[in-house]
Amino acid sequence: MPVKCMIIDDEPLAIQVIAQHLEKIEDLELKGSFQKPLDAFEMLKTQQIDLIFLDIQMPLLSGIDLIKSLPDPPAVIFTTAHRDYALESYELNIVDYLLKPISFTRFFRAVNKYRKIARIPDPKVLPKETEPVNDHIYVNANKKYVKVLFKEITHVESIKDYIRIHTTGTSIITKDKISEFERKLPDQFLRVHRSYIVNTTKISAFTAKDIEIGRTEVPIGDSYKKAILSILKRP
Structure with missing residues (x-):
């Protein structure tokens, strides 16, 4: 079963980067990407989404406020350029917190963190393109x-x-x-x-x-x- 994903970010470039990362992992399926949280909210009411890649700082409705407004929110991985929000993300039991710019190595690690929580086995074929891990x-x-x-x-x-x-x-x-x-x-x-x-x-x-x-x-x-x-x- 594919993991149904959604991207919500007011920056088109950020959406593009995350979508490219998603394509490299065979069992992740992108169901929709949105620059406006309210548009995403409508889709969330009608379709089942397993995992959201969600920006925090957005106009009108922040990512944190969006999650708090959902009665039964999907799993969430926060994406942001501001590390100051990390503490609040832990309080909301968010899967992980990705700091922009998001490398594929860090993205892949966050997805694996979701797998462990959701008890989903790793894909049979690991992505071919990986980045060296700096030590x-x-x-x-x-x-x-x-x-x-x-x-x-x-x-x-x-x-x-x-x-x-x-x-x-x-x-x-x-x-x-x-x-x-x-x-x-x-x-x-x-x-x-x-x-x-x-x-x-x-x-x-x-x-x-x-x-x-x-x-x-x-x-x-x-x-x-x-x-x-x-x-x-x-x-």
């Missing part, structure tokens, strides 16, 4: 670019116009805003405070107030607390 980043430190493996980063700390990248062996200071650096990190990293990002694979323990990474305690910001604890308590 590192280069940061400018002391007038040279230093290679940092994502798996070695424990947490990131904001220091005014700089950030300190803590790794298992050392720490590196580079000029960058923590919000900008956050966009460069893969999914296992989580913003837990206005000044901190943690690698969730490195967490050894947590409370309602802080996260322990080895002997280091990272505070959880009040505005992040509800969503962060919900994420960390997931099995």
Whole structure:
């Protein structure tokens, strides 16, 4: 049985990119794409849709408001250019959250996340076109670019116009805003405070107030607390 999909995004280019990604996966079927949420709402009332790729920021009706207005909404993968909405998406039990521009590798991972939730087996034939998964980043430190493996980063700390990248062996200071650096990190990293990002694979323990990474305690910001604890308590 094909997975019946819908795309809702007010940007034509974004719709085009997602539609191209959909074509590469044999059991995904695009039933409709819409730039206006209200037009999509009409179709949702008459047709069964399994999975929606939904932009958050749209005129008249946001993606979040659209989902809240549906009595029995399909599974949803949010797509947006603004990472600030990630926390609210977790509170709504959204399948996943894709930050634009959306690579096929990240898209494919989100679809597989949906499969696990819906208990749908993987397609027999995997897509031929895949992108290499980056396992590192280069940061400018002391007038040279230093290679940092994502798996070695424990947490990131904001220091005014700089950030300190803590790794298992050392720490590196580079000029960058923590919000900008956050966009460069893969999914296992989580913003837990206005000044901190943690690698969730490195967490050894947590409370309602802080996260322990080895002997280091990272505070959880009040505005992040509800969503962060919900994420960390997931099995």
